Amino acid sequence: MNKYKADVIVTLKKGVRDPQGTAVDTVLRRTGLEEDSSVKVGKYFTLSVSGENEAEAKEKLNKICEDVLSNPILESYAIERLKEV
Amino acid sequence: MNKYKADVIVTLKKGVRDPQGTAVDTVLRRTGLEEDSSVKVGKYFTLSVSGENEAEAKEKLNKICEDVLSNPILESYAIERLKEV
Amino acid sequence: MQTEQKIELYKALGLTDYEYSEIKNRLGREPNTLETYLFSAMWSEHCGYMHSRKYLSRFPSGGAVSHGENAGGVQVGEHVIVFKAESHNHPSAVEPFQGAATGIGGIIRDILAIGARPIALLDSLKFGKITNNFSKHIFDGVVNGISHYGNCIGVPTVAGEVSFDESYTDSPLVNVMAVGIVKKDKIRSAKAEPNKTVIAVGSHTGRDGIHGASFASKELNENSKEDRPSVQVGDPFIKKVLIEATLEILELEEVQSCQDYGAAGLLSSSSEMVYKGECGLDLYLDRVHLREADMQPWEIMLSESQERMLFIVEPNGAEKVLNIAKKFDIPARVIGETTTSNKYRLFWHGVEVANLPPESLAEAPKYTLCEEEPEYISEYKKLNLNRTTSIEEAVKKIVSDPNFASKRWVYRQYDHTVGTRTSLKPGQAGAAGIWIHEEGGVAGLAIDSNGRQVFLNPYEGARNSVWECCRNLISSGFKPLGVTDCLNYGNPEKDEVAYQFVKSVDGIAQACREAEIPVVSGNVSFYNESPERRVFPTPTIGMVGYVDSPDKLLKTAFSTDETVILIGKQINDDSDIGGSLYQRVLYDFLGGEVDKTDVKLEKQLEEIIFELRDKKLIGGCIDVSEGGLFGAVFEGIKSGNTGFKGNLVYSNNAEKALFGEITGRYIISTANSDEVTKKLESQQIQYKTLGLCANKKIEFDGYSFNTTELYDLYDKSIELEMGR
């Protein structure tokens, strides 16, 4: 069994309301830091999984992303920097 | 004035306890998805700022990151994929 | 070609042939595409109550706010306590966190629309078995969603119930109830008057929750490439600001009425207002503030984006409303005006795109349901439970069953003290107490349901649910004043479900008449079933009561050295105990006949409990429900952190005696047992002295338990499953 590490980025799907982003926009506007920032807020995870090979690790990560780290109805995810450690 | 877009990743500093990560670890173990996942939870933002040039945009982003998107006591941030739009 | 497409459309949108021809009849023409969308939404079960409306009129009405408003209420001095329950079952099954959160958001808006400040929330939750991973996920998400939203808006969640049963595995039930307070003369009606300005206040309208419609459109509209989620996302922060802004706006004299955006958003809020006010409306959809610029009229009308309110204002007051919104940093736009025309008209960039009589939308057809008794009723009645377990094992299984065990894991996540009104907290009594400092007394709040009993006997089971809720209030010292309900069933087009629904409505109506309390508001949720499973018919009863002084509250806790007395019915060998929790927990058994409420006895008991209370003769008080006699004694001593020594088994079947559930029972603890029993005897009320509260042990009829062990099982059961 090998161990793999990856980053996962979870973001809201298009058209889904982003209350956090809206609140940050408001504050940036009020403080004069930026007029039009269109902030979108997502989640960022780093984690490791075990697997025989990269393909298996990837598959496992996909399952983890779909089942635990994101809600596929509202969010999409991307797996990045997958590598053996 | 030009408009620049960037991604910002905010992560907990080393040594800071990450209860949310631990909670995900527990779920992954309980559901049998992964024994040893060492999840770390961070935040992910995309936003845009205006500026005369990239250096100015970068400076503005740094300020936004320090003042709003992260707390330097606890978190570090990284600006990625900065580009003009 | 044209017509063919239209046929496709109405069918795809869920309208039946009959409904479509009815629409044509009423209009005297074919509806256009937009109008077809409008009808499909207003004539959906959710908005139109087509399968239930006919039956809901059987409930006794009354209370301080009339029917037809957003929520009902009961009067307490110069104030009205407004309350309503609502379900958010289907959204919670898909996205538990947002589903439950927006459920809270929705019910709060109803209270707000009356002009009342929301002061408390309750939740009734039903999931599949807690050991099932999917159910766990839904349970966790729902509690988290309620916690997130309710805590943020600063309304305490003070009571509720949680149960786990296989029947709810595929269709969890998430019912929430909100309570508000308003001065009687400040109540706002949802009826619009003509020649007023219509103002939309709150969040931008986006493509959230455009239900069946968006689904259907996917098949029809080739242009829609993006798969748009139909889940609504709540923003409790904006909601909290909207609450404050709305209450400030409603202080303006110029504001005539107010309506929240519920199901079918702008469409239902605006059309119902003009329908109730018997006037007309011109709406300019291009003026609505949008989150996505390319939204179409039907999307704007049907969007269920959260955190929006609609105000009807004297034209000269519009500016004031807009200014208040501005102060709170909330978008607001004038989007139309009411007219004398009795026409509901929509405009899009200067063009009239819909023109309908308001009543054609609002008065959806009413269906009559089949009331024939399904076979299962008599079959289940005949079933007999012939197995037994050792009492030691049974006791441990019951106290650690998540249906019976402590719900601290849940209510610890809810802010239940914000508002500084909470006189009785979760876990302290059968009902929550909310201090009405405006009047000096305390309002009692409870929510209850019993799907197992209603399944076995829809009429008596539902009737029992109402009385059970009454006992929750009475055992905490409150006089019941009014009822709200949330009726959860499977598909009403199936005869079995139709029967369950109609009979339980009758049962609730009968109980409310017997108890002399009105049903002031309510909600219906059908189609809670999957191909594999259907939920138990689950009418959830929410109730509000009142007591004029905080000194008259009763808590559950029994104290050491007090005598424990059962007041009311006693179980004997012939008692009907169908639907008892222990049968389901120990044997997965459901069957037999359910007990019937004895109205005369219930009223006697209420009187005697209050009399004993006023004479300060009651230490702790609890009504006997799930877990039976043993369960009630256990909760009393656990709450007071003491023990028990006495007798509980008074029939040949020890399990039945200990855990069997019948109506009409309270248990009290008292330091003056002589005086209490004298009183009970003089009024010829059935009672039984059960024993004494004593430390460390629970001993009855030869059985002995260590309290530490049992209390630990009770406290940690849900935590162990769910994590700290």
Next chain:
Amino acid sequence: MNEEGMIKAGVIVFPGTNCDIDTKRACEFFGWETQFIWHDEISLDKFDVVFLPGGFSYGDYIRAGRLARFSPVVMQLNEYIKKKRGFVVGICNGFQILCEAKLLPGILSVNDNTKFICEEVGLLFENGHNEGESTSIKNREPIKGGDCHLPIAHGEGRYIADENDLRKIKLNHMAFLTYVNNPNGSDENIAGLWDRENNVIGMMPHPERAIFSETGNTDGRAFFEMLESYILSLRGEALALTKQSKKGN
């Protein structure tokens, strides 16, 4: 007490604040003249004490308290503190804002169990003084450990500080409120801090929810009573100071 002598309290209201009314009612229970201060306002001078009440300012989005610290009124707090005009008291979300605004050391982060916690907790309430500090209110007995129970209700209440700050906190007796049974994983069981130099107080528990017997807990009164006596003594000092400076003229 005559009108002028009345304590004047201000309760700041941010968008999303939800303990504003509770805090005002508590102040009024003690006879203080109390006003709401909308977060856009910037004049604080008339108040003897300014409360930053609990709630979810700006939804607590990103981090609790992070977005609120940009409100004009928070910017103004620096001024108010520098002038030693009066007390600043942050409760729950207010404590979070004070830390985010660096008006108190350290930071509040997600509870150890990652969940919101609402319950009554036992607290040690220390009304101590720095050694050598002139103590104008000697008669007030500190309430001893476990005696004091207050409600908590927060999702981000785990107090964290680096070693330096923790040392400073100890040295200056800042941790005036500590948990008996730490519910959220806070460093050193810290539930509340008091910067005695600048009269800034922050605490996670809610004393304002424990004032009225109708809600079954009156332990919060001790905090308000203590605050009252400190405010009065601060006034005395200020009065003495003005007299002195007048004499000097």
